[in-house]
Amino acid sequence: MSMLSTVATLRAIQTGRAQPLTTVRHQHVDARPFVLVPLTLAGEACAPLAALVGTDPERPILLTVRQPRDRVLRFRFVEELAALLLPYIAGCLDETETYTTGKGKGAQERECALRAPQLLVPNGEGIAYVRRLGRLTRLRTTEGPHAVHPDVPTLGKWLTWLANQAEFPGSSTLLAVSRMLTAHWATGQSSTEDSHLAAVVAWIDPPEGSSGAVAARETENPLVCPPAGPATDAGFDVVLDDLLTRYAEADGRVRERLGERIDSALREQLRPTWDLVWRGAGLVRALPEGNHVEERWTYDRRWFSDYAVYLEEHGHPQGKRDRAVGAARRLARLEDAVSRYQTERAFDDPLVMAEYELTGEAFTGTVVARDGDRFVPGGKSPRWRPVITVRSEHPVRLTVGAEVRSPARPLQKAEIIDVTPYDGTHLVALQLAGGFASKRKPPAPPGTLAEVGEKVTYTVLGVGSVLAKLPAEEDTPWTHGGPPPPYEPTGEDAEEEWA
Structure with a gap:
């Protein structure tokens, strides 16, 4: 926990209400997300019990497994989920746009969907559920003794893709609402308690006349506010076990009535969380969008479009x-995504940037002098290198020679060439290069060179971040086992246990 997060948490405890950690929204919240609120059978990791799903907050669709230990019924549940989620995914591919990748002779035109799917789950455990369900279904065979409906492995592939995308901090295709909320607000409770969606919403948006602390305390009663899943409440498990046992032993109309009672009990457990997911998404959506959110969503749309083409072709x-190569490539992408996301959040949000100022990775000050006509010796001719001097009221921990960037002019390189204490402040001289609309001599185009009196921020974030270049899988060197054989699903995959 950072210093500002700690201060915000203490402030929340003092005021009884969650405190903002950001000034803008850093995740895309779609106008029509697909919400999944799952429940699993107690004692098993991914045995589906029920789920509320859909895209309409007023009309959730209930899926249940009245005999959750029955393997056939489990796959019927997956078929029903696939019948709802796969058309939603396919609908995102209806409208596309063309974009160009590469430069010069290597430039290529590609198609990109105008929308990408967005799956919302209540909490981090919901993301783990999506990952496990994808793993347990994507390798199933559609022929032979363990055959399943063709939609089952297709759904599994998409669930696995969504779960993999969720590991990238800038992606918005699969989001846990509790995590999304706590990324933007600090509550007055522990990080463990922050996984409780109802408590987090209570801290952020308590009822009229109540405080967040009081409202969050009331959510601890499972009779008033059932757990957000996928695990169920122990008290409810006793009631459910009795109903499931009687259902298994009954027949005819009695069995049907018991089935309806099971469905009703499960709906009562799921509906409060369903409403909280939509409410939490609305709270985040109400925040103004950060400048880089649309750019990151564009990457999501392109990754989604590329994977859809891959599934269709292969x-x-x-x-x-x-x-080996796939894992290394994925790790490189993850590292690059983390670096870019941290940089973009800080560039979009002064409250986030303030955390880096406290750690010495950034500083803010006022421009007190500038030399727009400065040249330095170069190879064939002198190079234009303007200098600005910034006065910072706070200590500057960055040293001479450090490369920095300004959120106001992210394409302009800056190097610290002098740091001087002055009358209780620090004077920082910065040599600038680039970002002058391709001009190589003065005067600088308007707005490209900071004016005297302008407040500026500089940081080391985003400097020197380069995505590692790795060989293609077929070019894996012998030191790493050589090109691996293509993966082929086996009968053992289809027999993998659910638990």
Whole structure:
């Protein structure tokens, strides 16, 4: 926890209401997300019990498994989920746009969907559920003794893709609402308690006349506010076990009535969380959008479009384990995504940037002098290198030679060439290069060179971040086992246990 997060948490405890950690929204919230609120059978990791799903907050669709230990009924549940989620995914591909990748002779035109699917789950455990359900279904065979409906492995492939995308901090295709809320607000409770969606919403938006602390305390009663899943409440498990047992032993009309009672009990457990997911998404959506959110959503749309093409042309599921080159490439992408997301959040949000100022990775000050006509010796001719001097009221921990960037002019390189204490402040001289609308000599185009009196921020974030170049899988060197054979699903995959 950072210093500002700690201060915000203490402030929330003092005021009884969650405190903002950001000034803008850093995630895309779609106008029509697909919400999944799952429940699993107690004692098993991913045995589906029920789920509320859909895109209409007023009309959730209930899926139940009245005999959750029955393997056939489990896959029927997956078929029903696929019948709802797969058309939603396919609908995102209806409208596309063309964009160009690469430069010069290597430039290529590609198609990109105008929308990408967005799956919302209540909490981090919901993301883990999506990952497990994808793993347990994507490798199933559609022929032979363990055959399943063709939609089952297709859904599994998409669930696995969504779960993989959720590991990238800038992606918005699969989001846990509790995590989304706590990324934008600090509550007055522990990080463990922050996984409780109802408590987080209570801290942020308590009822009229109540405080967040009081409202959050009331959500601890499972009779008033059932758990957000996928695990169920122990007290409810006793009632459910009795109903499931009687249902298994009954027949005819009695069995049907018991089935309806099971459905009704499960709906009562799920509906409060369903409403909280939509309410939480609305709270985040109400925040103004950060400048880089649309750009990150564009990347999501492109990754989604590329994967849809891959499934159509090849259709191979992801293997149980990543191979050497694939794992290295994925790790490089993750590292790059983390770096870019941290930089973009700070550039979009002064409250986030303030955290980096406290750690010495950034500083803010006022421009007190500038030399727009400065040249330095170069190879064939002198190079234009303007200098600005910034006075910072706070200590500057960055040293001479450090490369920095300004959120106001992110394409302009800056190097610290002098740091001087002055009358209780610090004077920082910055040599600038680039970002002058391609001009190589003065005068600088308006707005490209900071004016005297302008308040500026500079940081080391985003400097020197380069995505590692790795060989293609077929070019894997012998030191790493050589090119691996293509993965082929086996009968053992289809027999994998649910638990």
